[in-house]
Amino acid sequence: MKNITLSADEALINAARARARAEHTTLNEQFRRWLNDYARREQQLAEARAVIDSLQGYVRTGGRKFTRDEMNER
Secondary structure (H helix, E strand, C coil), X not given: CCCCCCCCCHHHHHHHXXXXXXXXXXXXXXXXXXXXXXXXXXXXXXXXXXXXXXXXXXXXXXXXXXCHHXXXXX
């Protein structure tokens, strides 16, 4: 694993460390998670679009617009 150096306001770092402690983790672990999500965001978006595109072939509304209540009915 490669180390990197970041710069940020000291108060911000302290607040982030306190939050990480409260969540029973470390600031380093939280940053790794964020970096992973950030790096994969475009790939995740492309995958979601592919799922939506594949589902569009199965769903037909006939051009009808549904109300919010109708869309939330179970």
